[in-house]
Amino acid sequence: MYRYIINRLIMLIPVLLGVVFIVFFIMDLAPGDPVYQVAGEQATPAELQELRVKLGLDGNIFTRYARYIKNMLRGDLGVSYISKRNVMKTYLERLPNTLMLASVTMVVAILVSIPLGIIAAVHQNSIKDTVSMILALLGLSIPNFWLGLLLIILFSLKLKWLPSGGINGIKSIILPALTVGLGLAALMTRTTRSSMLDVVRQDYLRTARSKGVTEKKVIYRHALKNALIPIITIFGIQFSNVLGGSVLAETVFSWPGVGRLVVDAINQRDIPMVTGALVMTTMLVSIVNLLVDIIYAYVDPRIKAQYTK
């Protein structure tokens, strides 16, 4: 098991190096020299050169990349062009807000999708199944930022129950979490249903029923346990989409998380901030995926056995 975790951690290193290079390369495609943006119009060529060295903008993309990696290993992601603040520090300040939103989103998704998926699978081809699947399809087809706007119109402007934006107490997280969570729930309802349908047909369930285990117990004890495995995997994969989706929810609800940070940084052409935030977010997604895989290996004895041998 430890070998598995260590192997996975080692495999993460080239991926992260690659991510930094890709982000670097993409940002390098941008026209114009960022030095002018920082120095202003009146700077002399000598001042520009000095600033270029100071900002680490001298040299070709490979030298800059190597320097960036070297600094990154020391936890230094550079300084914002706009606010002149430390990128890492700014990111870490915003991160808890995004993680909070992501966690509540995940809870919403679980609470909606698992019961709905189970009901659909247990009553396959019934009206309950059809309704659940139609709801899931609608959820998949609604752009989440639009859902957010509709929720604002209904719950903030018409009913005046919930705030339309900002971060201010428990009430303010409900709408953003629903915005991202319902889309995710739609996807997971489908996964839960098909995963349950796979399990429901297996022999050991027939055995359980034949020895007189109640139907409820068969479903929740015997079937769900095995059905959960693919659901957990989807969860890990979707975490990346939750962070991506929260960019929009954070914009719609003025939620001060890392998604807003990226969008603001892009609008201000704040390259160190964009690069740093993308690298950190990707790292976060990779680590969460790793954790999910570990949990997955732990939950499923069949996988665990492969690594303990």
Added chain:
Amino acid sequence: MRRKHLASEKYAKRSAFKSIWKQLKKNKGAMMGLAILSVIVLIAILSQFAFNYKEDIIAQNIGNRLQHPSREHLFGTDALGRDVLGRVAYGARYSLAIGVVSVLIAMVAGVALGAAAGYIGGFFENIVMRITDIFSAIPSVLLAIAIVASLGKSTFNLMVAVGVASIPAFVRVARASVLTVRGEEYIEAARAIGMRDWKIILVHILPNCLSQIIVQTTLRVASAIIAAASLSFLGLGVPAPAPEWGSMLSEGRAYIRDYSYLMVFPGLAIMLTVLSLNLIGDGLRDALDPKLKR
């Protein structure tokens, strides 16, 4: 004896397309999706003749601004006095074009890379798959945002950004399908008679994964339309004053309190388009891959 032979020949000649269509026809959802999509495509085509882009779609008419929906303006008018109905109808052109072109970019690049990786194997496959891993590690919305931000805001760059972000999915699908048929005897036979590698891939391998690719493409167009609208909503997509649905929602947002009708129609248009594509994609998947059907 002869008649029997003819009958079986006739049966064998029935094209794959026809049998898929026969399956698809039985699927109510897919047929509904096809109907909705046809109407949207029709609107996209006709809107060019029904409206004059300069006069009806982007010309400002401040005296007529923020009119609630009425008989004259069924969907109302926006903050610059433009008819929302016309803009939503014209917007179909943008969303469909962006969705289709960006997915075509992703499909051509992804399938070529994935098929080559699966067929050639070895070092090349390893490199392609590791690069794919790296690209899929970055959340796709963020990747697309970074690309548009760097290349600059334009409709074409938006297509490229959304397309690039969808390449990894196609690489994976194509490679996986190639791997399942790579060891088959007919591939070996083709190689034995001296067929060139690219021709083997094109003629013998890709047709086998066509069904997977078609399903993937349909569903991807749906998500590409959402992605493109999202980027436009963030102000990183189709530049104003073009009537793109995402940017219309973004423009209308300032008036959400008193003119919420501005939020309704462009969003509904996105949802219906995406829904129709999802319905068709699901139907195609059931028709093409009986294993998945339940």
